[in-house]
Structures are given as C-alpha cells and as structure tokens.
Amino acid sequence: MEPSDSYTPTKQLDLNQDPNRLLFAYWVPNVSGGLVVSKIPQKTNWDLASNVRYAKTAEAHGFEYALTQIRFTASYGAENQHESVSLSQALLHSTERIKLIAAILPGPWNPTIAAKQIASIDNYTNGRIAVNIVSGWNKSEFTAVGQWWLEHAERYRRSNEFIRALKGIWTADSEEGFSFGGDFYQFRNYKLAPKPLQKPHPEIFQGGNSDDARKNGAEVSDWYFMNGNDLEGFREQIADVKERARKVGREGQVKFAVNGFVIIRETEEEAIRVLREIQGKADTEAVEAFRQAVQQAGASTGNKKGMWADSKLEDLVQYNDGFKTKLIGTKEQIADRILLLKSLGVDLVLTAHLHYEEDLERFGKEVLPLVRKLEAAGRGEDVEDEIRRTGDIYRKS
DSSP states (O other), rough: OOOOGOOOOOOOOOOGGGGOEEEEEEEEOOTTTBBOOOOOHHOOOOOOHHHHHHHHHHTTTTEEEOOOOOOSOOOOOBBOOOOOOHHHHHHTTOOOSSSEEEEEEBBOOOOOHHHHHHHHHHHHHTEEEEEEEOOOOOOOHHHHOOOOOHHHHHHHHHHHHHHHHHHHHHHHTTOOOOOEEOOOOOEEOOSSSSSSSSSSSSEEEEEOOOOHHHHHHHTTTTTEEEOOOOHHHHHHHHHHHHHHHHHTTTTOOEEEEEEOOOEEEEEEHHHHHHHHHHHHOOOOOOHHHHHHHHHHHHHTTTSOOOOTTOTTTGGGGGGGGGGGGGOEOOOHHHHHHHHHHHHHHHEEEEOEEEEEEEHHHIIIIIIIHHHHHHHHHHSOOOOHHHHHHHHGSSOOO
C-alpha cells in the first residue's frame, strides 16, 4: 500500500471540532533567553525536556500548532539554539495531535535536503509537520557560515524559488520527477520517495511586511505570518495580500496568522504593569543591536517597509512586535481582541508567553475555551460589531 493511502488526519479535541474555528499556536522556546529580550526573570527553559512538557501541555489544552525558531548563531539575547527541524521531530514523537511548524532558512538550507527531511518526518508522524520559510534578517549569521548576503528583494526571490521547489519535489509525478530551472536552484527529473502523507503537501508558512514578502505570500505560500500591528495596518495588509493572490489565480488559497504576546491577569492594570516591567528591564544592548540589524536588512526594500520598519525600541523587546497585538489584560479582554482579529480575516493566532511553565496552561484553561464559547454564539464573524466592541484598543496612536 502506498503511504498516502494510509493517511488519516489526526482527530482534534472536542473543543476544536468547528471547521470555522480560529486556530492557536505557540512559539517554541528552542533558543535560550525566552520570548522577550529582557532581564526580567522568566520561568521558561529551552532544553528538550522542558519543551516536551510545554508541547504536551499545549496539546492537552487545544493548541493545534507550535512554531520552532531558526538561529544558527547567538543573536538577539539567544546565546544557545536548538536546531528547528530536529527539535520539531523530537516534539512530534512525544505528542499525538499538535502540528509542528519547523523554521527553515534558504541559503544554509537547500530545498533538496529540506524536502527529503520534511517528507520523512511527515511519514513518521502521520502528517504533523509544516514549514516556515524565513528569508533572513541577520547579515552576520549568513557571513559567519560562508553564505552570500543577498539584497532584500533577492533574498525573497530566493525564498520564492525555494518554496516552488519544495512544492514541485513533493507533488511531482513519480515517473517523470521534478525539473526546475531557476536562478538559485536547478533540478532535472528529481524523484522523491516516499512523498509526504499530507496532500497536496505539508503546509508552507511565510511572513514579512515588505512588498517582496507580500508577493511571496500571495504567489506561493499557504499561510502568511504578520507581525503585531494597529487596526488599519492589519486590514491593509490582509486586503493587499488577498488582492495580490486574486490577481495570480490564488483567491481564497492564502490564510493569515498573527503574532501576539499574551499576558493574562485578573485586571488590565496588573497585566500592563507586567508589560511595563518587561520593557523597563529590557536588555537594551541586545535590543539595539537587533534594531540596527533589521533596519539594515529592510533598508533596501522598494517601499522601505521591512518587517520592523515602524517598530519602536520598546516594541522590539518582543519577537515580531507581539506587544502590538494587545493580548494583554483579563481573559475576557484577550478573548474579545482575538475575536476581533478573527473578524478581520486572521485564521491563526501565534502566542508567546513570559512564563511557559505556567502561562501556556493558563491560556489553554482560561482564554481558549472562552473564545470557543463566544465563537459558538456567533462572535468573530461581524467585523463592524467586533470593532465597536473592542476596536479602539487597536487604533493608531
């Protein structure tokens, strides 16, 4: 029997049965330093045993995805880094339902190796692996391992070819194989076996804010990751990528995910005090180094809009502008804001936390079931209603 004949999608928890539900993911802390670049004490560890515990906790409470990070060198407060694909595989072998999104960096990675790795892991784990293609922002990381540091548009053009190559390798006819003549990658009748169990292929995530990133999202990605933003920023970005997808015949084929840092407390004032403490104890040297690196990386974009072009120093204390998503307050406030994001067109919320030892479980027990209850009552569908309820928090300041 061919492997594809035996693939049965994993049955989700009872609270995750609605096909129109919003999906939840969490950042895997597979690098040291936690998910904020701050000297505030964090109950978050980066070792395998801790990450297995976090994955099992998340899975048990309704998270359906987890995203591993890709780093090849120490940067942005992360002195140690576990490799993303192998760590993802380790977590998959310790869980039953959750899907791991493994970050992959074109340049150090070749699509041949990535396609083979991911196809094998897909077979090992009954179709529970996805990829996040990261075009790169850290010049020193590339030069340290002998890779050319391409200009911004060229990095995203390489990623575009990388994704097309992955798709082609995974879906090519078994007799003819995959052939491709790109500027960065070339293949001639390459045949991969076994193919991934997931059809047509494992999900492909990709993100950014520039025109180049939006072009890739529209043309070749299954999912488009967004940083935190304000109300109009979210609406403009989603509308733009959707229109670009429509123009290339991919209308309705791109889903949207947003990054958000979560702080749940009994009162909004308590949650904001925690935020202020995180920012007040920021590792300013590391944050400033990151700011300079990403400004350089995005300076060559056609619209001067790299991923962090509008970010202030206090925003950069958290990966990917997670504070801007405003998931900071009571469980009711956070649920309302999540439903507003859903009404805007967001399909998945990627969460980060200060204390993984406690906060993943708290989100799963307090916020996620509340979102499901409100979804069942019809919330998250009427964008104007959701804006009236909670939209002011996202107005441009």
